[in-house]
Amino acid sequence: MIIRGDEPEQIRLIKKLYKPGNYFMQGNEAVAYGAIFAGCRFYAGYPITPSSEIAETMARELPKLGGYYLQMEDEIGSIAAMVGASWTGLKVMTATAGPGFSLMQENLGYAVMTETPLVLVDVQRSGPSTGQATKGAQGDFFQARWGTHGDHPIVAVSPTSGQDAFWETIRAFNIAERLRTPVVMLFDGVLAHTRELVKIPDVEEVEIAYRKLPQNEGEAKLPFGDPHGDGIPPMPLFGHGYFTHVTGSTHKENGLRDVYTPEVHDRLVRRLHRKIEQNRHVYEKYEEHFTDDAEILVVSWGVTARPALGAVLKAREEGIKAGLFVPKTVHPFPGERMRALGKKVRAVLVPEMNLGQMILEVQRFVNDDVLLKGVNKIGGVPLTVKEILREIRGVA
Amino acid sequence: MAKEIYSRYPMVKYLRKEALPTALCPGCGGGTVLNAFANAIDQLRIDPKDLVVVSGIGCSAWIASPYFLADTLHTTHGRAIAFATGVKVGLPDKKVVVISGDGDLASIGGNHLIHAARRNIDITVILVNNMIYGMTGGQVAPTTPFGAKTTTTPYRNIEHPLQISETVAAAGASYVARWTTAHVYQLIESIKKALQVRGFSLVEVVSQCPVQFGRRNRMKEPAEMLRWFLKNSVPISKAKKMSPEELEGKFVIGEFVNRERPEFVSEINKLIEEVQEHFGLKGE
Ligand SMILES: Cc1ncc(C[n+]2csc(CCOP(=O)(O)OP(=O)(O)O)c2C)c(N)n1
């Protein structure tokens, strides 16, 4: 097995293949290398712009590391194959864009229900539908949150640069492994295709997490139990003679289906939620710039956080007390921190490459006496420093 | 009676007792398929620890998951083969078996079925063709005979059934056979062969759903359906000499292909070896 037991061998291979240092690479390549450093050794996908270079990089690099690249017949098959591979112990990833993400939604819900670690990168492009297929956007914020059906928690992270993409991909894997859950990474077409400096570290500086395995027969027999009280069941991998039964239907702690008892469904689905709520420390992450004395707060995510920072810096030069808050894990939203910051400021601006999505989350955590305004742009072209600065000046 | 089955039926050792009795209707062909599968495993002396059984959604998907005592993955409707693909790549030394229905594997899952056959991945698929959507209440399936009545073809079915075995054989599988639940011994032999073939294998079992299909097509009793299968089964050797008109409404049974072709998981591992060799990455 590739993820466990042969770490020294994997470290040897990575050291031999990827010298630490500065590289000039696309955001998509940074995602692929992040995945490789995180221990991903199974990639199943279906090509779609603007995500395809992730697949291409994985197809080229994975065999060198003894890993598997599978080009499946479609996105539905891709995420299905990932779930199957994850139950054998492999760390798995796929990358796609809007239409493919839509096709993956049913099995994303399956992964939530069966507590299967996987990383799904959505390189957001302009929609609805095939929209502007080659252009970036930030329109899938809620597709990540509510795309699949039923009551379900989800964790989604979103990087702000190529360098950040490398580390956020590793973090996405670590969250998936620690919480035994799928993690969505909301990337975007602009960063995906931007070439910039990415520093590749020494592999031994990278912290890598592994899923919890059963420590005894008792734990192995309860693949959906909660023996440690943290809501995270140890995962009995296939092929070890545990006779594990995995189903997307409502199941008891032993894995057997029970779709008739209300309490069983209630217990399972509430635990899935509790698992995410109770382990906020595993995934909560945000960045702050000049928030200490800010009167105007810019809240932004992903690609837009960069011109937003530029605008805040310029505003500061002009003597405007602006600050920036960037959720890096966007779901669950860092609401506590948002609420605290919202109390100290007069106005909150939310720039996004959409017609207003994350702003709805922000709204839940700021009081009515704060001026809340979206800065929105669609059409496939990112917001500029100037455009955001203009809005900051407007409320200054 | 039930007690007797649990204590005297030798194959019960392969079943997950806490999941019994099964949810299948009395007289459902699914029981025959489970029995045949358990016998094949027993005769080949395959340790269930070396098995992973994957299924989709439908009555037939329940045959092995949860009832068969192995690692079992009960997936979304139509996607079992794609899930199984990931399992097989991760566990190349295990036997990966998919047991599911015709609607599941050949309608919504048709794409995965033909592509797995094309890839020739070493998975054994036991496809239970009951010619109907049993679980959802007897709607027309892509395998429903021309002219048959179902809840969504209340007047008669005007579509032609998909010939699954022929399609999968053409797509490139290593082994393909079709039997009915009235051919139990041949069925067991074919499942055994399929499990031993290195490559994609399909055993299609024409099976009775007396409740949703038989009842609406003047075959309320399971035995009537079995008699219908026997009367209309044509061995493949004989079928080759018959015209399409003569074959209308018949079940062609037997082995469609049994051949060696490069297998996907072996190929992917061979490729990894080559690449590692090429880049000088082999361990000391
Ligand atoms: C995506 C999706 N569409 C539809 C269904 C509803 N559904 C459940 S089982 C089934 C048909 C099963 O037919 P088949 O595979 O032939 O199995 P049978 O019950 O006849 O054995 C359908 C359509 C579903 N579960 N998921």
Ligand code: SF4
């Ligand atoms: S509905 Fe038909 S296929 Fe389903 S269990 Fe009953 S007899 Fe079998």
